Amino acid sequence: MDNLAMHISNGIINGPVAAAFGALALAALALCVFRGRQDLDDRLAPMAGLVAAFIFAVQMLNFPIFTGAVSGHLLGGALAAVLVGPWVGALCVAVVLIVQSLIFGDGGVAMLGLNITNMALLGVAVAYLLVALLLRILPRTVTGLAATAFVASVLSVLVASQGFVLQYWLGGTTDVGSSLGGLAGTMAGVHLLIGVGEGLITASTVVTVAKVRPDLVYALRSLRPLPTAHQLPVTGGAR
Amino acid sequence: MGAGHAHVLYRDRTSAVHRLPPEVKIAAMVVFTLAVVATPRDAFWAFGGYLLLVLLVAAVSRVGLAWLASRSLIELPFVVFAFALPFLGTGERVSWLGLELSVDGLYGGWNILAKGTLGVLASLLLAGTTTMRDLILGLDRLHCPQILTQIATFMLRYLDVLVGEARRMRVARISRGDDPRFLWQLRGFAAGVGALFLRAYERGERVYLAMVSRGYQGRMPGAWLATGAATTRHWLVAATVPLAATGIAAAAVVLG
Structure with missing residues (x-):
């Protein structure tokens, strides 16, 4: 079961718009690959895999929403942004989407560009910008970190859902006329609820990791450089 | 899951x-x-x-x-x-x-x-x-960037780690008197999700270090890549x- 907005299936958005977003996603992912390579060290490589696996797993957990017809799932953009940074984070979400579309048929292959733009690019970018901003404003306490992760999750999910509305407005295969405003409203409402659920899970996960292994949290690296964080030998990630 | x-x-x-x-x-x-x-x-x-x-x-x-x-x-x-x-x-x-x-x-x-x-x-x-x-x-043979195939490889490897770890934690909860039913088990899951992540990471890190110590350099073994193209x-x-x-x-x- 899947959500309408998040994994766009073949035929919902017309060809030219899908192709344009495909090109956009390809260009952005190329940049992420280029920048991500510099980030990916022996500490981040397993973390990136685990974040991707975690997102893959939680995307299987769906929130049934009232009617039962529409269900939504977690996106994981904020979690990826906090733990592995914007570049590798976007790649993690993109990998999840590519694998899902190739083998589960979850989201059409031809619509991959649209799905990657919404969830991997928009979702992660919004989350990371918010995290970078909030971590500087809010007090550096556990509560501050939890609030940061929560707010970033909620807003990144909302923005990603509105990405679909924008794409539908640009190239929806069926003109729903004035219902587009309704579509935007429904999407926002549903995803506010999803965002709250996602925010709780993200905050809980990030806080636990930050307490025990702060060296693993990418977003905290530049703020609180731990003396041991970068001096360990290559294979010394084990503790 | x-x-x-x-x-x-x-x-x-x-x-x-x-x-x-x-x-x-x-x-x-x-x-x-x-x-x-x-x-x-x-x-x-x-x-x-x-x-x-x-x-x-x-x-x-x-x-x-x-x-x-x-x-x-x-x-x-x-x-x-x-x-x-x-x-x-x-x-x-x-x-x-x-x-x-x-x-x-x-x-x-x-x-x-x-x-x-x-x-x-x-x-x-x-x-x-x-x-x-x-x-x-x-995907690797189709020249997909190595960083993507690397993330995908670990994702699939760690899915089993995550699922196994989640099962162990569930058994641990039950053996300590938790009675998971339908929606209520979500609470136990949500409370433990951070711990699950951390435990899976530490296990996954050991998997990764074992791979590195056996010569893993970010690609599938050469023997796989060479045969059956x-x-x-x-x-x-x-x-x-x-x-x-x-x-x-x-x-x-x-x-x-």
Whole structure:
């Protein structure tokens, strides 16, 4: 079961718009690959895999929403942004989407560009910008970190859902006329609820990791450089 | 989170489709889907042709029609959206059984239903005949950036770690007097999700270090990459289905 907005299936958005977003996603992912390579060290490589696996797993957990017809799932953009940074984070979400579309048929292959733009690019970018901003404003306490992760999750999910509305407005295969405003409203409402659920899970996960292994949290690296964080030998990630 | 999503879709059979190298299957599936999506929605006969192609491949690969049908239920929510469109759509209306339906909406609903279903069926055929390991190998041979295949490899490896760790934690909770029922077990899960993540990471880190100490440098073992790569014959065999689909799509565009 899947959500309408998040994994766009073949035929919902017309060809030219899908192709344009495909090109956009390809260009952005190329940049992420280029920048991500510099980030990916022996500490981040397993973390990136685990974040991707975690997102893959939680995307299987769906929130049934009232009617039962529409269900939504977690996106994981904020979690990826906090733990592995914007570049590798976007790649993690993109990998999840590519694998899902190739083998589960979850989201059409031809619509991959649209799905990657919404969830991997928009979702992660919004989350990371918010995290970078909030971590500087809010007090550096556990509560501050939890609030940061929560707010970033909620807003990144909302923005990603509105990405679909924008794409539908640009190239929806069926003109729903004035219902587009309704579509935007429904999407926002549903995803506010999803965002709250996602925010709780993200905050809980990030806080636990930050307490025990702060060296693993990418977003905290530049703020609180731990003396041991970068001096360990290559294979010394084990503790 | 059932056990082993990583293998749940693979159908262990021997067939010509199973034996094809993964890279040609991925390419064929992508080209087929693009041809389907490019087809004008009022060329109804074309979609019949595509379905015939899918059924043909399904028969050759022996994955079983019942399996294909039950697995394609993943697109159910989209079907609901497709059935809503005739009511939401604007413009000219027809009445059918006393309902006022939008013509544009009817076409739109059909469009989503047909293209979505064919896309799901095509990817199920790929998943049913290709293991996850081969899938990543195929992406690597198609020159997918190494960082992406690396993340994908770890994702699949760690899915099992995560599921195993979640199961151990659940057993631990139950043995300490927790009584998980339906929705209430979500609370225990939510409270432990951070711990689950951390435990899975530390286990996963050991897996990673074990791989590094055995010579892992970010790519699949050379022996895997070297053997079983696609030959020209493989490409020609696998090209038949997407070529037929492209032919149908071209005919539909020209005639439509």
